[in-house]
Amino acid sequence: MQLHLSTWPEVEAYLAKSKAILIPIGSTEQHGPNGLLGTDALCPEIIGKRAGDEAGILVGPTFNVGQAQHHMSFPGTITLRPSTMIAAMQDWTQSLARHGFERIYWLNGHGGNIATITAAFSEIYHGVSFDRAGANHPPLRCSLRNWWELPGVMDLCRQLFPVGEGSHATPSEVSVTWFGYPQAVKQVADDYRRRFPDGRIGSDPSQASIEAGEKIVAASVKAVISEFKQFAAS
Numbered sequence: 091m092q093l094h095l096s097t098w099p100e101v102e103a104y105l106a107k108s109k110a111i112l113i114p115i116g117s118t119e120q121h122g123p124n125g126l127l128g129t130d131a132l133c134p135e136i137i138g139k140r141a142g143d144e145a146g147i148l149v150g151p152t153f154n155v156g157q158a159q160h161h162m163s164f165p166g167t168i169t170l171r172p173s174t175m176i177a178a179m180q181d182w183t184q185s186l187a188r189h190g191f192e193r194i195y196w197l198n199g200h201g202g203n204i205a206t207i208t209a210a211f212s213e214i215y216h217g218v219s220f221d222r223a224g225a226n227h228p229p230l231r232c233s234l235r236n237w238w239e240l241p242g243v244m245d246l247c248r249q250l251f252p253v254g255e256g257s258h259a260t261p262s263e264v265s266v267t268w269f270g271y272p273q274a275v276k277q278v279a280d281d282y283r284r285r286f287p288d289g290r291i292g293s294d295p296s297q298a299s300i301e302a303g304e305k306i307v308a309a310s311v312k313a314v315i316s317e318f319k320q321f322a323a324s
């Protein structure tokens with residue numbers, strides 16, 4: 091169930107049975123010679139949407155621009171100041187809390203976002219504790235999960251790509267986006283291994299494949315559903 095493809099009565103009905111929502115969060119930044127600019131937003135979105143379809147989880151719109159200052163020398167990258175991102179995350183959360191959501195599960199696709207997301211959570215919690223309603227305020231909790239750190243997922247990625255996984259523009263994340271958008275598969279130029287710098291950080295994304303993406307998504311979806319249910323019930 092996706093928020094932007096739902097009507098308000100459908101969201102109202104969902105709230106009657108669950109106060110938890112999943113928000114994919116990522117970045118729009120270069121991902122090497124064959125990775126899509128949207129990779130870090132698309133991975134949590136693809137995984138979140140499938141988890142939502144399989145388990146009836148409400149999935150919010152993707153927060154698809156984040157902290158990408160260090161990728162700005164590559165065309166297409168868009169970045170937010172940390173203060174802008176924190177303010178926007180606060181507004182998204184406060185809007186959802188206003189309707190009765192109490193558990194916001196942020197499924198993150200970009201390592202560079204982690205510090206700012208954590209700071210945003212602190213701002214959000216301070217906002218709640220400074221609220222005049224005090225102890226009567228409904229409990230609001232946020233959770234941050236990096237999709238590649240979901241139980242079992244990193245082991246699977248290492249198994250699929252024992253060499254060349256690297257830390258940016260990894261074959262694993264490129265595979266996930268190709269599985270989600272097979273029409274966007276890019277052929278890597280034959281000579282790209284000789285070209286540097288091209289945006290990778292220690293990775294060999296030429297190993298990416300739709301088949302690997304399918305396996306990684308399946309493992310991630312299973313882990314997200316289990317973790318989200320625990321968080322929703324906490």
Ligand SMILES: [Zn+2]
Nearest residue numbers: 129130259263
């Ligand atoms: Zn990435």
